[in-house]
Amino acid sequence: MANSPSGDSMTDRLVRVLETFTPTRTMQTAAEIGRRAGLPPSTAHRVVGDLVAAGLLDRDDEGRVRVGVRLWELATRSSLPLRVRQAALPAMERVQARVREHTQLAILEQDEALFLERLSHPQAGANITRIAGRLPLHASSSGLALLAFAAPEVQERVLARPLSRLTPATPADAAAVRRKLAEVRRLGHAIAPGFIEEVSTGVAVPVRDRGGRALAALSVVLPREAAPGPALEELHRAAREVERALSEPS
Missing domain, CATH: 3.30.450.40 (GAF domain)
Structure with a gap:
């Protein structure tokens, strides 16, 4: 996947976003994710939006996101x-x-x-x-x-x-x-x-x-x-x- 100006690939950014979720940190805003993943706010919002659109993250009515059921479904196939x-x-x-x-x-x-x-x-x-x-x-x-x-x-x-x-x-x-x-x-x-x-x-x-x-x-x-x-x-x-x-x- 294409690299960002900082040199990290889109895959790197996706992984960093997903790794901000922990067993005790299950709900976050895009801004919190960006800060923890070390991403600029605009990049964090774009990556989070793409993951929500793909069903890999879910967004609630207050704009917070959590790991989506689709991600769990994919992870458990032939696992x-x-x-x-x-x-x-x-x-x-x-x-x-x-x-x-x-x-x-x-x-x-x-x-x-x-x-x-x-x-x-x-x-x-x-x-x-x-x-x-x-x-x-x-x-x-x-x-x-x-x-x-x-x-x-x-x-x-x-x-x-x-x-x-x-x-x-x-x-x-x-x-x-x-x-x-x-x-x-x-x-x-x-x-x-x-x-x-x-x-x-x-x-x-x-x-x-x-x-x-x-x-x-x-x-x-x-x-x-x-x-x-x-x-x-x-x-x-x-x-x-x-x-x-x-x-x-x-």
């Missing part, structure tokens, strides 16, 4: 994340019914854990994750399960960057994370006590392909004092069920 979610949901429902805690499904996306699904229970404890939300790979049980069974170049790329410490328990140096990843590979699951929130423990099991790479991670968030064994047993059983479902012809 691997959708197939993973569909295969995992029955197993997740059984896990959630038995452990009665937050049960989640995540994939590796742009070196982060992206959550595709979350099933909650009214009596479950604290949990900051949400559908379409992201967490650092080194700081979450889902992320550790994904990273431990990712390609070596992905692991090295993640560990070469600064690692944030979300709580005092979060492993925030490469050596500590490498030790944790080795533990995850040895055990076949990740346990992250207090890594995201001090009152919680995340436990996760990878869903792997035939080559051993992680396609996804199933996780449960437990109260810090809870024993992880029963939840891990359910997650291991669920992960094998999802792997069988994904191995069948689609």
Whole structure:
């Protein structure tokens, strides 16, 4: 697509506009989008107008816009994340019914854990994750399960960057994370006590392909004092069920 005077392409501008939407920022004006995307006001209004006309954004009566249903429709066509979610949901429902805690499904996306699904229970404890939300790979049980069974170049790329410490328990140096990843590979699951929130423990099991790479991670968030064994047993059983479902012809 044609470049602007600043050198960025129309595709770049479209992506920057769409990336201003977050799980907590779902409605914006064109001016707010332009400011957050680093676009001139006239460009922002034109790009937003084009996206609204295409149905990729929706505009309300007050002129604010949100992600459109058309964008969701296109994103879910022949989508691997959708197939993973569909295969995992029955197993997740059984896990959630038995452990009665937050049960989640995540994939590796742009070196982060992206959550595709979350099933909650009214009596479950604290949990900051949400559908379409992201967490650092080194700081979450889902992320550790994904990273431990990712390609070596992905692991090295993640560990070469600064690692944030979300709580005092979060492993925030490469050596500590490498030790944790080795533990995850040895055990076949990740346990992250207090890594995201001090009152919680995340436990996760990878869903792997035939080559051993992680396609996804199933996780449960437990109260810090809870024993992880029963939840891990359910997650291991669920992960094998999802792997069988994904191995069948689609």
